[in-house]
Amino acid sequence: MDYYELLGLDKTADAKEIKSSYRKLAMKYHPDRNPDNAEAEEKFKQINEAYAILSNPEKKQRFDTYGSADPQAQFSGDIFDIFNSFFGAGGGVGGAGQAARSRGFDGEDLEANLVVTYEEARAGATVPLKVDRMQACDRCDGNRAEPGSEGKKTCPSCQGAGQVRRQTQSIFGTMVSNQVCQQCRGAGEVVVTPCGKCSGAGRQKATESVDVSLPKGIDGGYRLRIPQEGNVGIDGGRKGDLYVYIDIEPHESFTRDGDDLHYQLDIGVAQATLGSAFEIPTIDAEEENEALNVPAGTQPGTEFRLRGKGMPRLQRSGVGDLVVTVNVVVPNKLSTEAKEAMENYAKLANEEIEEKENLMDRIKGLFS
Numbered sequence: 001m002d003y004y005e006l007l008g009l010d011k012t013a014d015a016k017e018i019k020s021s022y023r024k025l026a027m028k029y030h031p032d033r034n035p036d037n038a039e040a041e042e043k044f045k046q047i048n049e050a051y052a053i054l055s056n057p058e059k060k061q062r063f064d065t066y067g068s069a070d071p072q073a074q075f076s077g078d079i080f081d082i083f084n085s086f087f088g089a090g091g092g093v094g095g096a097g098q099a100a101r102s103r104g105f106d107g108e109d110l111e112a113n114l115v116v117t118y119e120e121a122r123a124g125a126t127v128p129l130k131v132d133r134m135q136a137c138d139r140c141d142g143n144r145a146e147p148g149s150e151g152k153k154t155c156p157s158c159q160g161a162g163q164v165r166r167q168t169q170s171i172f173g174t175m176v177s178n179q180v181c182q183q184c185r186g187a188g189e190v191v192v193t194p195c196g197k198c199s200g201a202g203r204q205k206a207t208e209s210v211d212v213s214l215p216k217g218i219d220g221g222y223r224l225r226i227p228q229e230g231n232v233g234i235d236g237g238r239k240g241d242l243y244v245y246i247d248i249e250p251h252e253s254f255t256r257d258g259d260d261l262h263y264q265l266d267i268g269v270a271q272a273t274l275g276s277a278f279e280i281p282t283i284d285a286e287e288e289n290e291a292l293n294v295p296a297g298t299q300p301g302t303e304f305r306l307r308g309k310g311m312p313r314l315q316r317s318g319v320g321d322l323v324v325t326v327n328v329v330v331p332n333k334l335s336t337e338a339k340e341a342m343e344n345y346a347k348l349a350n351e352e353i354e355e356k357e358n359l360m361d362r363i364k365g366l367f368s
């Protein structure tokens with residue numbers, strides 16, 4: 001999510017511009033001004049998230065640098081906390097405030113894990129995820145009453161107020177407080193004949209498939225929020241969100257370090273010594289292998305960088321590199337001929353060393 005774009009700003013915006021833009025948009029999309037408008041509510045949530053990040057110098061810097069807020073702990077908390085801290089507590093726009101907004105029972109947020117492949121992360125694929133969640137009861141359609149029954153009636157406990165006054169005795173005398181009605185949970189109405197399938201709960205458990213669209217270049221450890229894919233609400237409450245924790249399935253050829261992919265190239269002693277041409281597989285199965293020339297005298301651990309053959313940069317443009325690390329494999333079994341050749345080489349190498357030592361001795365002799 002680009003927080004600047006959400007607030008209609010470019011990346012050079014200063015604190016004053018961020019504040020001013022947030023104020024305008026928060027007023028525009030506040031749920032009190034847009035009753036029963038899920039899109040506006042989602043927008044309001046995003047604007048608050050954007051402001052929470054961009055108004056915090058530390059988080060803003062992180063976002064500016066990495067194009068993402070702290071991946072482990074993105075935004076959480078009540079969006080109205082931000083709104084209220086900005087406009088003052090009880091900052092309803094239309095005067096009704098939060099009481100009118102939260103009639104009914106909001107569905108709970110859910111969490112799920114999703115394991116994706118390197119290829120899916122690279123492509124920004126849409127991956128189906130099975131989720132166990134509460135859905136509206138298919139017998140009563142979520143309204144909790146047995147079909148064909150009298151429906152709902154005013155709650156006898158609170159006479160429709162949704163709240164009950166409670167008196168308690170304390171050392172200070174009689175205390176009176178208003179509490180949410182236990183029988184109707186604040187709705188003011190109760191079902192006359194509860195639905196036979198959900199016993200009047202209005203919801204039932206279901207396993208469903210949710211499409212998770214991955215941002216290109218996503219890595220393990222990130223959390224995605226999918227709005228309104230959590231549990232369904234009751235009596236007009238909103239749906240909860242689904243939080244998806246991403247894990248990456250290990251790849252048989254590559255490992256990953258941020259945007260870069262790493263590949264280990266095993267080569268023989270002779271190839272490292274004399275130089276040789278190799279073909280390196282890439283993450284894109286459609287693409288041909290990359291040619292890599294390993295020059296004569298290449299040392300174990302030498303790295304070669306194939307530009308732009310890594311993973312896409314998350315929330316930024318560009319692609320990382322494919323880093324090839326040379327691993328020189330020393331043979332532990334040789335044919336008789338190969339052994340003979342190796343022994344000859346060893347002899348030559350020893351003679352070379354001796355020659356050098358003799359030469360050094362002669363030079364030293366000249367100066368002593």
Ligand SMILES: [Zn+2]
Binds near residue numbers: 196
């Ligand atoms: Zn039902």
Ligand SMILES: [Zn+2]
Binds near residue numbers: 155156160184
């Ligand atoms: Zn009640």
